[in-house]
Amino acid sequence: MSISVAIVEDNASIRDGIARLLNATPGFRCNQKYASCEEALQSIKEPLPDIVLMDIGLDGMSGIEGVRRLKQRYPNLNVVMLTVYDDNERIFQSLCSGASGYLLKNSSPEVVMAALTEVHRGGAAMTPSIAKKVLSLFRSIAPAQTESHNLTKRETEILEHLVAGSSYKMIADALNLSIETVHTHIKRIYGKLQVHSKTEAVSKALRQRLV
Amino acid sequence: MSISVAIVEDNASIRDGIARLLNATPGFRCNQKYASCEEALQSIKEPLPDIVLMDIGLDGMSGIEGVRRLKQRYPNLNVVMLTVYDDNERIFQSLCSGASGYLLKNSSPEVVMAALTEVHRGGAAMTPSIAKKVLSLFRSIAPAQTESHNLTKRETEILEHLVAGSSYKMIADALNLSIETVHTHIKRIYGKLQVHSKTEAVSKALRQRLV
DNA sequence: CTCAAAATCCCCAGAATTGGGGATTGTTGA
């Protein structure tokens, strides 16, 4: 079965050009074309396309807001941005809004097709220059790593359950342990993390990426 | 001028195989091979290779620590991870340590070559499945989106104290409230966040960047 | 001004957590 692609793009000639290209390429088809996010949000329906190609610089709602709303309504829908913008802010917003890919309009048709194929397989796609910026953004917002508290395997496991919000009893049931054993492990965890409550432990665990 | 590549890889047959492949491919050359990070850090020198291909699962110093030290000494050196691991933690650590790419060992030679070319051009390279995980990690550490749970100002304030690990009594003291007031606020917070304990609330708050 | 929302306070009872004690059984590295 070929990959069905929907296009959201205000420039009619670009829109039709991409659609024609897709329909002329074995393995792809395009039967949904929209000139705006509003139109897409209103008209798109089951059966959903496999992938939505989304422009950013649209009249009315921007493509970034568009992908946010599309993903909200259809969380499993794959949206790939296809745009001329390569500034950090737009990349950042798009990816945070749930886009599965970010391509620049100067990409060759082969690159776009390859990207669509990869996304359809469950991956994500970016042009290398975008990937570079993503990595840079990634480092800029990454929390600092801290020293190891050398928790044992069991302790780490129990800490994960704490983060999930489980009570002593729930953890005991899940791991087939006595509540007292869970109690003991948690006492040791508190000692190693230097905390005195579940909330503190959870907070520390999440902030320091212990889980 | 061809792209010069150094290899850090403990398995001799893989190491020599990649080197042979590179030297047999027009546009690439490989004249630096190391079996460990220690060896690479000691022997690598000007003129630096254009790119270092780094394994992760090495004897002695891991490739992640290796890229950190290499980038520390040569900030402009490009390092690409080539590994069998695809867990979030190793990806995260590698990229934060300064890697310009992350490839899986099951990638075809063509993909590896293409990635090296892109990195040499100043981009970054990832296999699509890795890119997917990077985007997911990206979202997980991205700064706040605004109030989706419409907590009031007071409720948010109290949630912050919960995240800090405070007890009802400590919060009451800090905000000059009665414990019962804190109790009431927390009951409302639980309702809005759809949780039933402090740990769950803290976990949700941190994961969704509500604080 | 007026009304709804926010913020404040109170009681109760069952459940859960915390911090002290202990103890036994494996595993494992020196």
Place this chain on the structure above:
DNA sequence: TCAACAATCCCCAATTCTGGGGATTTTGAG
């Protein structure tokens, strides 16, 4: 082989949370 450590389990008492009820006062937007 033996000590250190991980993992398991138990008791007790004090404290803290959670989930129901209520209630009153402040505040802010229309």
